[in-house]
Amino acid sequence: MNRDMHGDPTVVDTFLESTLESVDRAEELVLDAAKKAGINEDDALSLGMAVRECAVNAVVHGNRYNLNKKVHLTIARDPEKLTIRIVDQGEGFDLQNLPDPLAEENLLRHSGRGIFIIRAFTDDFSVRRLEPAGTEVTMVKNLGS
Amino acid sequence: MSIKLSTRQVGDVTVVDVAGRITLGEGSSTMRDTLRDMVAKGQKKILLNLGEVSYIDSSGIGELVSGFTTVTNQGGQLKLLGLTKRVKDLLQITKLYTVFDVHDDEAHAIRSF
Numbered sequence: 487m488n489r490d491m492h493g494d495p496t497v498v499d500t501f502l503e504s505t506l507e508s509v510d511r512a513e514e515l516v517l518d519a520a521k522k523a524g525i526n527e528d529d530a531l532s533l534g535m536a537v538r539e540c541a542v543n544a545v546v547h548g549n550r551y552n553l554n555k556k557v558h559l560t561i562a563r564d565p566e567k568l569t570i571r572i573v574d575q576g577e578g579f580d581l582q583n584l585p586d587p588l589a590e591e592n593l594l595r596h597s598g599r600g601i602f603i604i605r606a607f608t609d610d611f612s613v614r615r616l617e618p619a620g621t622e623v624t625m626v627k628n629l630g631s
Numbered sequence: 632m633s634i635k636l637s638t639r640q641v642g643d644v645t646v647v648d649v650a651g652r653i654t655l656g657e658g659s660s661t662m663r664d665t666l667r668d669m670v671a672k673g674q675k676k677i678l679l680n681l682g683e684v685s686y687i688d689s690s691g692i693g694e695l696v697s698g699f700t701t702v703t704n705q706g707g708q709l710k711l712l713g714l715t716k717r718v719k720d721l722l723q724i725t726k727l728y729t730v731f732d733v734h735d736d737e738a739h740a741i742r743s744f
Contacts, residue, residue: 506656
């Protein structure tokens, strides 16, 4: 079995175009992996939504729909967890500078809820800036919990 | 199915029946255009029936919020009807459930305007 760069066995390793169709594809792949991992339907849909939000960030804000840039999706599964990584080739963002969407003054803002949704629907979430460019987002869903 | 919207008039309330997915792209833009058209036509009592909405993402939530603020700023009211469990849960965790006037029963919702 192949392993990802962190040593976990991979079930998906694919490069996607910077399009909204790729967002749908990323969600489909995660839903399929979640089902095979025995995650219940409700949790799987929530995880799918987290991955959708992350893929949107990669396509829209990271790669800015640039078809010369790809979105790298990997899904790795071990007995304890499902680990999803999405890497774009954009300029990155600073988690610390994102406004809190639950703050009273931000409640009626049009955007800014994506990262919050990712955090809400995953067990672990981290962001790593890559050099010379790109962002790697890692999302973890624990199994059997 | 991406999204399907149809409107009907019940007294002075415009009911928008929404079905499908409200996600970034066609879903959110169709929702945005429909609400803008209604506001431009002077419709000020709008009931969004989301009973057949299977999925909504942060972009879709953004359109609901923008629609709400646009209608409210024009002196109108935008209310929600028939939320599925997933949509309701999402509005609750984003603290928007109490921002909107949400109803389960259409007749009751119509009378509330």
